[in-house]
Amino acid sequence: MQSARVPLLDMRAFHGDTRDAFVSDLGHAFERYGFVSVLGHRIDDALTAPVYAATRDFFALPDAVKRRYVVPGSGGARGYTAFRVETAKDQSDPDLKEFWHVGREIAVPTAALLPNLWPSEVPAFKPAALALWDALAELGRELLSALALYLQLPERWFDAAIDHGNSILRPLHYPPLAPGVTGVRSAAHEDINLITLLIGSGEPGLEIALRDGSWLPVETRTGQVVVNVGDMLQRLTNHVLVSTTHRVINPPAPWSERSRYSISFFLHPNPEFVIRSLPSCVSEHNPDRYAEAICADDYLKQRLREIGLL
Numbered sequence: 001m002q003s004a005r006v007p008l009l010d011m012r013a014f015h016g017d018t019r020d021a022f023v024s025d026l027g028h029a030f031e032r033y034g035f036v037s038v039l040g041h042r043i044d045d046a047l048t049a050p051v052y053a054a055t056r057d058f059f060a061l062p063d064a065v066k067r068r069y070v071v072p073g074s075g076g077a078r079g080y081t082a083f084r085v086e087t088a089k090d091q092s093d094p095d096l097k098e099f100w101h102v103g104r105e106i107a108v109p110t111a112a113l114l115p116n117l118w119p120s121e122v123p124a125f126k127p128a129a130l131a132l133w134d135a136l137a138e139l140g141r142e143l144l145s146a147l148a149l150y151l152q153l154p155e156r157w158f159d160a161a162i163d164h165g166n167s168i169l170r171p172l173h174y175p176p177l178a179p180g181v182t183g184v185r186s187a188a189h190e191d192i193n194l195i196t197l198l199i200g201s202g203e204p205g206l207e208i209a210l211r212d213g214s215w216l217p218v219e220t221r222t223g224q225v226v227v228n229v230g231d232m233l234q235r236l237t238n239h240v241l242v243s244t245t246h247r248v249i250n251p252p253a254p255w256s257e258r259s260r261y262s263i264s265f266f267l268h269p270n271p272e273f274v275i276r277s278l279p280s281c282v283s284e285h286n287p288d289r290y291a292e293a294i295c296a297d298d299y300l301k302q303r304l305r306e307i308g309l310l
Contacts, residue, residue: 004210006033006218006226011139012040014146026143027150027241034229034244035208035218037200041139043132043225048199048263050128055171055261057122059098066098069117075301075310077168078103079117083175084183087308093183094308096250099172102129104164112271112297113166133169136197136265140167143195143227144267151237152280162194166268166300174260177250186248191230191266192303199263200224203255209245218246232269232299238281238289271297 007029013022029036058066069080076086078101084094102116109115118126144158174185185205198206200220207215208228220226234243250256269275276293304310 004216006035006037006208006216008037008039008224010040011038011142014142019146023146023149026146030147030229030241032242033208034234034242035226035246036228037219037221037224037226038143039224041225043135043139043199047132047135050124051132051171051263052261054122054125054128055100055173055263056259058100058119058125058171059173059259059261061119061121065121069100069119071114071117074114075304077101077166078114081309085308088187088189089303089306091187091189093187095187096177096181096183096185097172097174099170102133102169102171104133104167105130106164110271113164129169129171132263133167133265136169137167137267139225140195140197140265140267143197147233147241151240151278153278158194161269161273162267163270165270165273166297167193168266168268170264170266172262172264174248174262176258177256184247184250185260188245188247189307190234190243190245191228192232192300193230193266193268194233194236195267196228196230197265197267198226198228200226201260201262203251203260205248205251205255205260207247207249215247230266231303232275232296235275235290235299236278236281238277238286240281240286268300269296271295271300275299 009025026036066080071079081099083098087094106113145155148155148157200222202222206218206220208218210216229241229243231243233241273296274293275296277288277290282288
């Protein structure tokens with residue numbers, strides 16, 4: 001498997017004359033790896049650079065200031081989650097990271113959709129984060145449209161399932177590694193949501209588990225967006241599309257000696273969306289694995305309890 005690598009696709013193909021090939025390549029990549037990298041999108045430096053700048057400014061604040069933005073009882077759904085709080089399912093050591101969550105801007109908060117919180121010390125954070133949230137949400141919608149076609153659904157099938165979803169932008173900070181530290185930057189886990197979009201950082205560390213038990217490094221080149229299947233989409237497709245275990249390992253020097261900043265977007269369905277195996281994904285050779293359906297918000301809360309955020 002040494003020659004294996006996550007496929008790289010060009011979004012412009014989906015909007016051009018080779019959209020059928022793009023749909024097929026995307027679906028097959030998610031069936032085999034659960035991961036793909038895309039270019040030809042509209043996520044450029046004008047959108048990402050301001051968020052990285054605001055992220056660095058916020059995480060450089062004193063811990064006492066940052067902790068004022070923790071929202072108790074929210075499971076980290078909005079605002080700040082401190083260093084070494086999130087622990088991957090079935091892991092003993094907390095992850096070596098801290099992060100901030102930005103959700104959909106809403107007029108009327110609900111139990112599932114909470115209001116955003118913004119750090120007053122970094123006024124540029126809000127406009128930069130919301131602009132990137134909108135752009136990644138649209139890219140995610142386009143990718144789901146391609147997947148809908150692959151799954152023998154109408155192209156815009158997912159639109160009504162995500163139009164008020166609890167999607168999250170996560171600016172994230174991995175501090176320099178202290179000598180003798182226990183744990184890793186992000187222990188082996190699967191994502192909860194439909195799909196995740198990760199802005200390429202150009203730094204090493206991200207790896208995915210292959211079916212033979214080995215780990216495959218994933219290049220996160222600047223200008224590319226890495227996209228992976230989450231557990232909700234795996235369940236919806238009755239495991240036709242694979243939610244692959246992945247991790248961010250502690251890198252060697254010089255990367256271990258400096259901070260790493262990352263930006264992920266977790267695309268979620270609407271809170272009331274019912275996750276039920278799609279008929280096109282159930283067959284004699286792939287029987288339905290799930291006797292009961294579950295709504296997205298219940299599934300999310302269940303998983304947040306498993307990773308120690310609720």
